[in-house]
Amino acid sequence: MKKLVLSVLILVAAATASQAQGIRLGVKAGANLNKISGQSFNDGFDLAYHAGIFIEADINKKWGIQPELLWNESTSKPSNFKTVYSTSASSTLNTSQNIKLDYLSIPVLLRYNVGGILSLNAGPQFSILVNQDKTLLQNGQSAFKNGDLAMVLGGQINLKVLRIYGRYNIGLNNINDIDSKDKWTSQQIQVGLGLRL
Numbered sequence: 001m002k003k004l005v006l007s008v009l010i011l012v013a014a015a016t017a018s019q020a021q022g023i024r025l026g027v028k029a030g031a032n033l034n035k036i037s038g039q040s041f042n043d044g045f046d047l048a049y050h051a052g053i054f055i056e057a058d059i060n061k062k063w064g065i066q067p068e069l070l071w072n073e074s075t076s077k078p079s080n081f082k083t084v085y086s087t088s089a090s091s092t093l094n095t096s097q098n099i100k101l102d103y104l105s106i107p108v109l110l111r112y113n114v115g116g117i118l119s120l121n122a123g124p125q126f127s128i129l130v131n132q133d134k135t136l137l138q139n140g141q142s143a144f145k146n147g148d149l150a151m152v153l154g155g156q157i158n159l160k161v162l163r164i165y166g167r168y169n170i171g172l173n174n175i176n177d178i179d180s181k182d183k184w185t186s187q188q189i190q191v192g193l194g195l196r197l
Contacts, residue, residue, distance in 0.1 A: 022058040026163065027051075030192015034074040036099075038176070038184040041076050046098065048073040050190060056111070064111040066121060072103040074186065101144060103127035107152050117158050125150045125169060145177045148186055156194075163194030 029052075033045040052070035059065065077098050107125035114120060127148040154167030171186035 022056075024056040024196050026054050026056070026194050026196040028054055028068075028070075028163065028165075028192055028194035030165075030190055032072065032074065033189040034076060035187040036074075036076040036175075036184050037171075037187060038182045040078055040182045040184065042079045045187075045189065046075040046077065048075045048100075050105075050192065052105075054194060056196070062113050064113070064119075066107075066109040066111045068105075068107045068109070070105040070107070072105040072127060072188075074101040074103065074188065075099065101129060102131040103148065104130050109152060109154075111156075119156045119158060121152065121154045121156060121165075121167070123152055125152045143176070143178050144184075145173075145175045148175050149173050150186065150188075154190070161196040163196065164192075165194065166191045 028050075030050055032048040032050050034048055035041070035043075035045045050070050050072045052068055054066055054068040057065045057067075075098050105125055105127040107123060109121040109123035112120045127150065129144060129146045129148070148171050150169045150171045152167055152169050154165060156163055156165040167188075167190040169186070169188040169190065173185070174180075174183045175186060176182060176184040
């Protein structure tokens with residue numbers, strides 16, 4: 001299913017780009033405020049980063065598509081594992097430090113130009129878990145699923161070659177790979193700068 005979703009996103013991006021009137025490539029980097037919703041994690045947001053490349057492909061003066069390839073770091077701190085997982089497995093839980101997850105994220109965003117410098121973005125984002133911190137479960141068992149599907153909503157200020165953006169990403173599926181006792185979903189606020197090449 002995940003491969004099918006990823007393939008469809010890539011095909012849509014390629015088809016739209018081939019019909020586009022103008023194509024611009026750029027690089028971007030910024031900060032992530034991450035949160036994993038669920039009883040097992042702290043309620044607050046934790047700071048991390050993202051970096052990557054983007055393509056702006058205009059369909060017409062108002063509409064365009066913006067596929068991206070991002071390295072996304074996500075951090076969170078467990079809080080109530082001992083309460084949620086009160087079985088004998090709780091003895092293997094390590095809740096003393098932050099969890100770090102590295103994702104390769106592929107957002108495919110529809111872009112609407114509101115005026116000369118402001119554009120709004122919305123679309124799906126598929127993330128592949130590249131490297132996960134194995135300290136959550138001391139036996140090295142994977143606690144998180146290998147992929148995450150999210151919805152992205154945001155805005156961007158376009159100043160010639162400079163891009164200033166902010167987004168909110170909300171996870172749509174459960175990323176808990178231990179069991180079904182606690183549903184974990186990702187939330188992320190991104191702010192950053194882009195440079196059109």
